Structure formats: C-alpha cells, structure tokens
Amino acid sequence: MRYSVIVPLYNAESTIKACIESVINQTYKDFELIIVDDGSTDKGGAFSDEYAKKFDNVKVFHVENGGAGKARNIGVSLSKGEYLLYLDSDDEWESSLLKNLEEYSSDVITFGYKIDYGQKIITKKIINESEELNVLNAIRIL
Template identity: 55%
Template structure:
C-alpha cells in the first residue's frame, strides 16, 4: 500500500451553504494521494449529512463527528488522525484551484529540507468578486530570525494557517491554542518557527479565501478577542527576545494590548502575569521611543499600575469605546 503523502484537514461547523464547494475543490485535485479529514465540530445544520455523503462516494474522505470545541480544537483533532507525510488546512467555506496540490507537493518531494511551503491566495467577496490576489516571488528562508521578522512585519509570510503545507512531524511538538477565538493562526505560526529550519514561498497554485461578513474574523471587537490579541502580542514579544532582534517595539505593543485588555476584558490572572513579566524588561521600561500614552505611563509606574489606572478611568468616564 502506497503511503499517504498529504492529509487535508477541514474543520466543519454550520457551513452547509459552502461546504460542497470546498470539498469538490479538494476532491478534483490533479494530485490524488491524499486523505481528506472532515472534522464536524458539532454542526446543527446539514453540514454533518453533507460530510457523510462525500465519505460514501470517496474512500479518501474520513469524517469525524464531535461536540463543538472551536476551530483550533477541531484542527488538533484532525492532526491526531492524520497519517500523511505533510498536512494542510482549509476553512470549510473556502476552496482551492485544481492544480494546487500537484504543483506544490512536487516541490516538497523534490526538496525534502522544506518544512513549510506557502502558496498564493485570492480574496473573494460573497458575490464572487476577486478583491485581492496575493502572489510572491519564490523565496527560501533558512534563518529563524528572518522567518520571524517577515511574519510579524507583514513581509511575504502570511498570518494564516491555511495556504500552507507543513511537514506533519512539526506537530509532534505543537498544537493550536484551543482557548483562542481570533489570532490563533498567527499565534501558532510564531510558535512553529522554533521547530523549522526552512520555509519556502511558492508562486504556484492558489487558495480561494471567501470573505464573509458573518465570520468570526470580520465581527466586532469583543472582550475575548482583546485577550487573544494580548496573548499574541505577548508571545511575539517573548519570541523577539529569543531571536535577538530589537524587542522594544514588540514590548510597546504588548504593554498597550495588555492594558487595553485589562480595561475591556477585565482583570484576570493571565493578564496580571503578562503585565508583571513586562515590568521586568529593563530596555522597554527605560526606552525613550515614541509610544502610546498608557505605555509612557507604564514606564513612570509599572505596566500593572498603568492598567489599573486605565481600568478606573474607563469606568468613571465611560471611555471604553472600541
């Protein structure tokens, strides 16, 4: 029996309107040595039935029904079932062009040193209008610091988990943060850098990202989202220390985000720990760089005291407008 080359993981939750488009785009790929893992994350519409029907007609389709746990939990579940040498993720309301697997798997099989391969994407509105096509010139990154900087400074490396192929063995050491509702992709990618040595940007294939107004990412700011942004900013700051880059800008961002979250999400042990940890970064506390008013206040007192001051101001003056 030929070993499975690729595991395609698709979390599914209440997307009956879009699901067939996604699955059809995968099953029509010109590269065929893959398994499709559909993780039905407690759908309450007909998505579960759609998944089961595809499993009946194509033995590459494996369906797992479970209680709702969120997209990160569903991806982790899919990773535990995956048997491919490589894995890739699709959102269940998106799709891919038909030669995407073949063109990029060929690159991976001929260049075994590549740990992650990223390919182009299009951003498409609900009425099928393409509003962005992002394709980069081919480039290979062999340095962790370069990968980190090109990720966090909006270089060629995108913040999404989709649109990439990964060596499966990377995830022996990692999983998606199941407590996050936004920014979980960027959080995961920052963590992944420690476990890879080579990332390649391909100009072949295309992911079709369909932008929906009712998606989690397009929704309004919320207390939970504010906490997730702080988690991500804090991880980026700590990672900048690890790779020896100028950490002060990332410290500024983390302090501002944690103070905002303290006043919006509310005081909690996790944020308190972040703010205390930020206090220990001497270069940030002594920096004269231009920064937000609350960051400057943090340098005069401490980040935690500044957060408490803003918390009181917000409630007295009703300033918390996001």
C-alpha cells in the same frame, strides 16, 4: 499517504460542498480529506457524510462542539499523511494546488488568495511565481 487535508466544520452547509469538491478534484490524488464536524446544527455534517460514502479518501468525524482548534487537533491525531494541510470549510483550493506542492521542493510555502464577489474578483499573490523565496523574503512576507 502523502497529504492529510484537515477541515474543521461548524455550521457551514452553504460552503462545505464547494470546499470538499475543491479537494477531491485535485489533479494530484495521494491525499486523504479529514472533515471534523464540530457539533454542527445545520446540514453540513450530513453533506460531508455523503462525500465520505462516495470517496474512500474522505473521512468524516462528528464530535461535540469544542472549537476550530480542537477540531483541527482531532484531525491531526487521525491523520495518516506525511504532510498536513489545513483548509477552512468556507475556503476552496485551485485544482492544481497539491500537484504544485509536489513539483516544487520548498522549505516554506505561502499562499495567495482570490475573493469572488460575483462581479468583482480580488486576487493577491504573496510572491511572484518566478521570485525565489529566501530567508529575507520569507521574513518580509510573513
């Protein structure tokens, strides 16, 4: 297993489906998706269970509410991947994210973002794709 994607979940029924879909639709497939339901009182945990029934690489664990940090740590303890990635339950990935991680052998990885407000989309790249990330650039960016 190359990657373990850990998603802490708490009352995110309105966003968790899109989050999960963004991971299972990755073009690179050597990953597991670990969702730690942190005591949700909405349908987010049940929605996640449905994906776990359909996809062998999706695992859902239901735990007593302890906060996002504790949920992430539980996910880490259950992970089998060589590398760990975290994704919040209200965020989504582009379908090529894992493929791009595989193609570029990097010591440091930074992510930009895209916020979709419906009629307005705000995009921010951390660095240009052609810009080499060296130690000084990494310090400037971080």
